[in-house]
Amino acid sequence: MKATQFFISTLKDAPADAEVVSHKLMMRAGFIKRLGAGIYNYMPMGLRVIRKVENIIREEMNRAGAVELLMPVVQPAELWQETGRFEKMGPELLRVKDRHGRDFIIQPTSEEVVTDIARQELRSYRQLPKNFYHIQTKFRDERRPRFGVMRGREFTMKDAYSFDRDAESAGRSYDAMFQAYCRIFDRMGLQYRAVAADTGAIGGDRSHEFQVIADTGEDAIIYCPTSDYAANIELAEALAPQGARPSATQSMxxxxxxxxxxxxxxxxxxxxxxxxxxxxxxxxxxxxxxxxxxxxxxxxxxxxxxxxxxxxxxxxxxxxxxxxxxxxxxxxxxxxxxxxxxxxxxxxxxxxxxxxxxxxxxxxxxxxxxxxxxxxxxxxxxxxxxxxxxxxxDIRNVVAGDLSPDGKGVLAIQRGIEVGHVFYLGTKYSKAMNATFLDENGKPALMEMGCFGIGVTRTVAAAIEQGHDARGIIWPDAIAPFTVVLCPIGMDRSAEVKTAAETLYAELQALGVDVLLDDRGERPGAMFADWELIGVPHRVVLSDRGLKEGQVEYQGRRDEAATKLALADVVAHLKARLKA
CATH class of the missing domain: 3.90.960.10 (YbaK/aminoacyl-tRNA synthetase-associated domain)
Structure with missing residues (x-):
C-alpha cells in the first residue's frame, strides 16, 4: 500500500471528551471518528487492525473445530421471552418494534438464536459435539458510554456456542476453547492472564476471563506470584485468618x-x-x-x-x-x-x-x-x-498479602482489561428453550452448552492501553495496521531515493510483508511523528545522504534510537526482526 492511495488522518491533540489513553490515541491516530454517544465510525487505519484481530480469531477458532455462521443483529423478542431475558435484562437490552408493532431486540449476544438453531438442526447424538461461532456487531445500551470503544454501545464481538451430549463432553469443549483463546492472545502478542471468574448474569458453572495486563485496566486481577492461582476480584477467595480467635482482654x-x-x-x-x-x-x-x-x-x-x-x-x-x-x-x-x-x-x-x-x-x-x-x-x-x-x-474483597487459597504463597494484585470470557453454561438455555437431542437409547436429552466471547474492538483498545508511550501507540507486529513503513525523505525531489524506496517496497511486498510506502512528500519530522503516533512496529528511512553511503536507517517502534544498515542488508534484517 502507498500512503497516497490510502487514507491517513492524524490529529495533534485529542478531543476534550477523550478520557483514557486508548480513546485519545485512537482518535488522534485517525482510527475512529465519533458518530454518537458510544458509537464510532471505524476509519481505514483502525479497520485494518480490527481485520487482523478477526483473522487471528477466525484461524484459531477454525483450528479448534468451531464452525462459522452469521446470526442477525436484529432478533425477534419471542426467543428472548422463552428464556425470560427479554424482561430480566433491563435497559441495556435495546428493544424495538417493527411497523406491525411486533417486538424485536438489537442483539447484545446470541444465546437464544443459536439455541434455536441447535434445537432445529441437531437431532441426534451423532451430530454432537458442535461449536458454532460468528463475528458480529453487538449493541448494549450503556447508561454512560465512555472510554471510547472500551465501553461503547455498539461494538464487534466474536461469540461461540458449544453443544454437547453430556457434562464430560462439554468440559472437553470448554478446555478446547480455553486453549484456543490462549493461542489467540499469544499470537496477538499481548501480555494477559486467564483468571477464574464469576459466571454473573450469563449463568453457568465454570468461567474464566482473559485479561490483558494494563496499569489503566478497570479490573483487579488477583494472582499468586509463586503458583498458578489467578482469579478476578469477584471470585477470589479470602481465607479466614490462621489459628484460633484470640481471647478477650477488654470489657465492652x-x-x-x-x-x-x-x-x-x-x-x-x-x-x-x-x-x-x-x-x-x-x-x-x-x-x-x-x-x-x-x-x-x-x-x-x-x-x-x-x-x-x-x-x-x-x-x-x-x-x-x-x-x-x-x-x-x-x-x-x-x-x-x-x-x-x-x-x-x-x-x-x-x-x-x-x-x-x-x-x-x-x-x-x-x-x-x-x-x-x-x-x-x-x-x-x-x-x-x-x-x-x-x-x-467470605464476603469481602481480597487484598494484597492475603494467603493464596491454594496454600502456595500470598496474593498480589494487578490491573487488567477483560477482552475474552469462556463459560460452561450447562442446560440453562437448552432447558428454557427445550433444545434436546436423541441419545443412544433414542430418548430425548438436553444439550449441554458453553459460550465463549472475545471483544474484538475492545481487544484493539486494550492492546493500546498495554502498548503506548508519549509519542503514540506501540503495536505488536501481528495486529499493527501496517508492519513496516518506508519513509523516503525527499522522494519527490530525488530520483535515487524514489528508485530505492520503490525497489525495497516491491521486494518486501513480494515476501508478503505488510508494508506501506509513505509517498506523501511530508517533511521528515511530520512523517515520523505520524508513524510513531499510529504505531507501526518497524520503520525504514531512506535519504539522499544515507544512500550515497549505501545505508538506510532502521528503527523499531520500541527502540531508543535508529540503527544504520547497509541497503543490501535491510531486507534480511527486517525478516529476522519479523520472525523474532
Whole structure:
C-alpha cells in the first residue's frame, strides 16, 4: 500500500471528551471518528487492525473445530421471552418494534438464536459435539458510554456456542476453547492472564476471563506470584485468618465519637489501628407476591473489618440473598437499628440476620457502632457481648498479602482489561428453550452448552492501553495496521531515493510483508511523528545522504534510537526482526 492511495488522518491533540489513553490515541491516530454517544465510525487505519484481530480469531477458532455462521443483529423478542431475558435484562437490552408493532431486540449476544438453531438442526447424538461461532456487531445500551470503544454501545464481538451430549463432553469443549483463546492472545502478542471468574448474569458453572495486563485496566486481577492461582476480584477467595480467635482482654465500653461516622475517623479518634474496627452494611431481601408487590423484607447486617470492602457478588451468593438484594433504605435502618447510618453495630438487634466475614468472626476486642448517634462500642467480643453470628462467610474483597487459597504463597494484585470470557453454561438455555437431542437409547436429552466471547474492538483498545508511550501507540507486529513503513525523505525531489524506496517496497511486498510506502512528500519530522503516533512496529528511512553511503536507517517502534544498515542488508534484517 502507498500512503497516497490510502487514507491517513492524524490529529495533534485529542478531543476534550477523550478520557483514557486508548480513546485519545485512537482518535488522534485517525482510527475512529465519533458518530454518537458510544458509537464510532471505524476509519481505514483502525479497520485494518480490527481485520487482523478477526483473522487471528477466525484461524484459531477454525483450528479448534468451531464452525462459522452469521446470526442477525436484529432478533425477534419471542426467543428472548422463552428464556425470560427479554424482561430480566433491563435497559441495556435495546428493544424495538417493527411497523406491525411486533417486538424485536438489537442483539447484545446470541444465546437464544443459536439455541434455536441447535434445537432445529441437531437431532441426534451423532451430530454432537458442535461449536458454532460468528463475528458480529453487538449493541448494549450503556447508561454512560465512555472510554471510547472500551465501553461503547455498539461494538464487534466474536461469540461461540458449544453443544454437547453430556457434562464430560462439554468440559472437553470448554478446555478446547480455553486453549484456543490462549493461542489467540499469544499470537496477538499481548501480555494477559486467564483468571477464574464469576459466571454473573450469563449463568453457568465454570468461567474464566482473559485479561490483558494494563496499569489503566478497570479490573483487579488477583494472582499468586509463586503458583498458578489467578482469579478476578469477584471470585477470589479470602481465607479466614490462621489459628484460633484470640481471647478477650477488654470489657465492652461505650465511647463518645461525636461526628465520627467512618471506621477511619473512629480509629484515628481512639488511637487504634483500622484493623480493630468493624464496618456495618445493611441489606434488604424482599419477598414478593405473584404480581411483584413486596410482601415483606428481611433485613441483613453484614460485617467486614474496617480496612476491608464488601464484595457484592459474594454477598449475593448467601442463602437468603441469592434471589436478589438491595441496600436498605434510611427508613428501614432507623426502624431496625434506631439510629442513622455511621453508628451501626450488631449488638441489641431483633429480627436482623447477622453475617460476619471470616476475618470479623476471628476478631476480639473490636470496635463497632453502638446504634446511637455519636457513640461506638469498644472491647466487643463474640460470645461475651453478643452471640455468635447467624452465618460466617467470605464476603469481602481480597487484598494484597492475603494467603493464596491454594496454600502456595500470598496474593498480589494487578490491573487488567477483560477482552475474552469462556463459560460452561450447562442446560440453562437448552432447558428454557427445550433444545434436546436423541441419545443412544433414542430418548430425548438436553444439550449441554458453553459460550465463549472475545471483544474484538475492545481487544484493539486494550492492546493500546498495554502498548503506548508519549509519542503514540506501540503495536505488536501481528495486529499493527501496517508492519513496516518506508519513509523516503525527499522522494519527490530525488530520483535515487524514489528508485530505492520503490525497489525495497516491491521486494518486501513480494515476501508478503505488510508494508506501506509513505509517498506523501511530508517533511521528515511530520512523517515520523505520524508513524510513531499510529504505531507501526518497524520503520525504514531512506535519504539522499544515507544512500550515497549505501545505508538506510532502521528503527523499531520500541527502540531508543535508529540503527544504520547497509541497503543490501535491510531486507534480511527486517525478516529476522519479523520472525523474532
Amino acid at each position: 465500653a461505650k465511647v463518645p465519637t461525636p461526628g465520627k461516622s467512618t471506621c477511619e475517623d473512629v480509629a484515628a479518634l481512639l488511637g487504634l489501628p483500622l484493623t480493630q474496627t468493624v464496618k456495618s452494611l445493611v441489606l434488604a431481601a424482599d419477598e414478593t407476591d405473584d404480581s411483584g408487590a413486596v410482601i415483606k423484607s428481611q433485613i441483613w447486617l453484614l460485617l467486614v473489618r474496617g480496612d476491608h470492602d464488601l464484595n457484592e457478588v459474594k454477598a449475593g451468593k448467601i442463602e437468603g440473598l441469592k434471589n436478589g438484594w438491595r441496600f436498605a433504605t434510611a427508613g428501614e435502618i432507623v426502624e431496625h437499628f434506631g439510629c442513622k447510618p455511621g453508628y451501626l453495630g450488631p449488638i441489641g438487634l431483633k429480627g436482623v440476620k447477622i453475617v460476619a466475614d471470616r476475618t470479623v468472626a476471628q476478631m476480639a476486642d473490636f470496635v463497632c457502632g453502638a446504634n446511637e448517634a455519636d457513640f461506638h462500642l469498644s472491647g466487643v467480643n463474640w460470645g461475651c457481648d453478643l452471640p455468635e453470628p447467624d452465618l460466617v462467610a
